[in-house]
Amino acid sequence: MKEQKIPKETIKRLPIYYRCLNRLVVLGKDTLSSTELSEYLGIKPTQIRKDLSYFGDFGTRGVGYDLRRLFKEIESILNLERTWNIAIAGISNIGCAIMDLLDFNHSGFNIVTAFDSNPNVVGNVVHGVTVHDLNDLKECTVEEPIDIGIIAVDPVDAREVANCLVDRGVGGIINFAPTLLNLPKEIEVVQMDLTSELGWLVFFIGNN
Amino acid sequence: MKEQKIPKETIKRLPIYYRCLNRLVVLGKDTLSSTELSEYLGIKPTQIRKDLSYFGDFGTRGVGYDLRRLFKEIESILNLERTWNIAIAGISNIGCAIMDLLDFNHSGFNIVTAFDSNPNVVGNVVHGVTVHDLNDLKECTVEEPIDIGIIAVDPVDAREVANCLVDRGVGGIINFAPTLLNLPKEIEVVQMDLTSELGWLVFFIGNN
DNA sequence: TATTTATTGTGATAACAAACACATAAATTT
DNA sequence: AAATTTATGTGTTTGTTATCACAATAAATA
Ligand SMILES: NC(=O)c1ccc[n+]([C@@H]2O[C@H](COP(=O)([O-])OP(=O)(O)OC[C@H]3O[C@@H](n4cnc5c(N)ncnc54)[C@H](O)[C@@H]3O)[C@@H](O)[C@H]2O)c1
Ligand SMILES: NC(=O)c1ccc[n+]([C@@H]2O[C@H](COP(=O)([O-])OP(=O)(O)OC[C@H]3O[C@@H](n4cnc5c(N)ncnc54)[C@H](O)[C@@H]3O)[C@@H](O)[C@H]2O)c1
Numbered sequence: 001m002k003e004q005k006i007p008k009e010t011i012k013r014l015p016i017y018y019r020c021l022n023r024l025v026v027l028g029k030d031t032l033s034s035t036e037l038s039e040y041l042g043i044k045p046t047q048i049r050k051d052l053s054y055f056g057d058f059g060t061r062g063v064g065y066d067l068r069r070l071f072k073e074i075e076s077i078l079n080l081e082r083t084w085n086i087a088i089a090g091i092s093n094i095g096c097a098i099m100d101l102l103d104f105n106h107s108g109f110n111i112v113t114a115f116d117s118n119p120n121v122v123g124n125v126v127h128g129v130t131v132h133d134l135n136d137l138k139e140c141t142v143e144e145p146i147d148i149g150i151i152a153v154d155p156v157d158a159r160e161v162a163n164c165l166v167d168r169g170v171g172g173i174i175n176f177a178p179t180l181l182n183l184p185k186e187i188e189v190v191q192m193d194l195t196s197e198l199g200w201l202v203f204f205i206g207n208n
Numbered sequence: 209m210k211e212q213k214i215p216k217e218t219i220k221r222l223p224i225y226y227r228c229l230n231r232l233v234v235l236g237k238d239t240l241s242s243t244e245l246s247e248y249l250g251i252k253p254t255q256i257r258k259d260l261s262y263f264g265d266f267g268t269r270g271v272g273y274d275l276r277r278l279f280k281e282i283e284s285i286l287n288l289e290r291t292w293n294i295a296i297a298g299i300s301n302i303g304c305a306i307m308d309l310l311d312f313n314h315s316g317f318n319i320v321t322a323f324d325s326n327p328n329v330v331g332n333v334v335h336g337v338t339v340h341d342l343n344d345l346k347e348c349t350v351e352e353p354i355d356i357g358i359i360a361v362d363p364v365d366a367r368e369v370a371n372c373l374v375d376r377g378v379g380g381i382i383n384f385a386p387t388l389l390n391l392p393k394e395i396e397v398v399q400m401d402l403t404s405e406l407g408w409l410v411f412f413i414g415n416n
Numbered sequence: 417t418a419t420t421t422a423t424t425g426t427g428a429t430a431a432c433a434a435a436c437a438c439a440t441a442a443a444t445t446t
Numbered sequence: 447a448a449a450t451t452t453a454t455g456t457g458t459t460t461g462t463t464a465t466c467a468c469a470a471t472a473a474a475t476a
Pocket of ligand 2: 097098100101298299300302303323329359360361363365368369384385386400401402
């Protein structure tokens, strides 16, 4: 292992490895070769080894990887050892689905606050979290630090909500609304964009 | 414009251009330069021009692009002139959100069937579409051709549903379940994977 | 009409990422 | 203990994508 710039694409694969390893750990497996993992994931074994080699020598030649060890290594690389505080904006279909998902997984993602502008929704308790009004967020009534914001509000409101989240100090945002956010470049934004993906799919299908 | 291999990344940006152009058309704008579009999207103007140049000379030097013309060109490139038939599996939070979204946009995406395994949901009518039982899909009780399947079922059921969709002849699948699908390579699969994106985000935040 | 300004389109180059070939080393077999 | 098998780690090569520099051309101005 040498100090090298780590490809962005490598980082994007790590969570995929991580989830697969997690499943295999649960199944009680304890050694894993890159070829075997490759078969589960449809990612070439050389790619997997190269990705891992950026971070250290985790395997044993002739044997493979110790599954638990590798799992822990990736956990550490991705900063998943600590818990991360999440705020969700928009407690309708998508917002609820995310609360279900994160609560069920009891991953290191902790939903510390939820908010909505609809008075019929404000005050409800979902998965143990009280839904606040957007103004509470603005006025810092909610005291906990927020690491990540997830936006699941109406497209026209997404920008306003994003700005509030940034004011509250989030380091990154996941945006489900089909709205481009214009945020300072130190805030990392992930667009979860169904219609864009449909566009890609339809290009692909129509030309194959 | 010369015959060249078109980068995958270029195709992924086209839907982003498309949506932005759509909004600007609605606003009544009629000419647009790559620099201006660049400011809306945060994508460099040279990148935009290069992307478009793979498909033809759509602009006028010294002037820019005719907005409507460009919009129509991208529509044609992406095969968005025809309508596409969609089946949605899993009519709970995510499934309903998608039905709202596609119905509201009245994009060229037509939800022709929806299905679920829960007897309490089967038979309900959502946005004018009757929810069928999964077995109806298996037995081809639903007669319409399906171009694209969207999976929003429980992770453990995703693979089974994917196989049914492939048997029904879909060309591509969008999968919201955190489950890797092992499908023939001619079927294009898009994973909408929140937990992977959170992994990436947390790496980014933790190291910056 | 000549000059300047605005803006596109593109060949060339640079940056990035994947694939490959093979050296290395552990385990197993002969 | 030598040979074979298995599997990792990595320098090199190949392929892909983004950026740059600038030629081409239309419009506006002098
Ligand atoms: N990326 C995807 O895959 C995908 C799929 C479907 C829908 N969407 C998008 O996700 C978003 C949410 O969709 P949905 O169906 O869950 O929700 P919805 O459209 O049914 O409701 C939006 C919710 O946000 C709340 N809201 C609106 N403005 C707000 C504000 N300023 N502050 C706080 N809360 C506010 C509303 O009260 C409501 O509860 C929409 O933008 C939709 O277009 C994305
Ligand atoms: N990618 C993302 O951003 C994201 C976010 C949240 C949840 N999810 C995932 O999306 C999926 C759906 O989540 P949700 O909260 O909308 O749904 P849910 O988990 O509340 O319910 C799943 C639905 O699928 C139905 N179903 C189960 N098995 C089925 C089968 N074999 N055939 C047909 N229908 C079946 C159930 O009856 C139910 O209606 C889950 O897998 C969840 O993990 C993804």
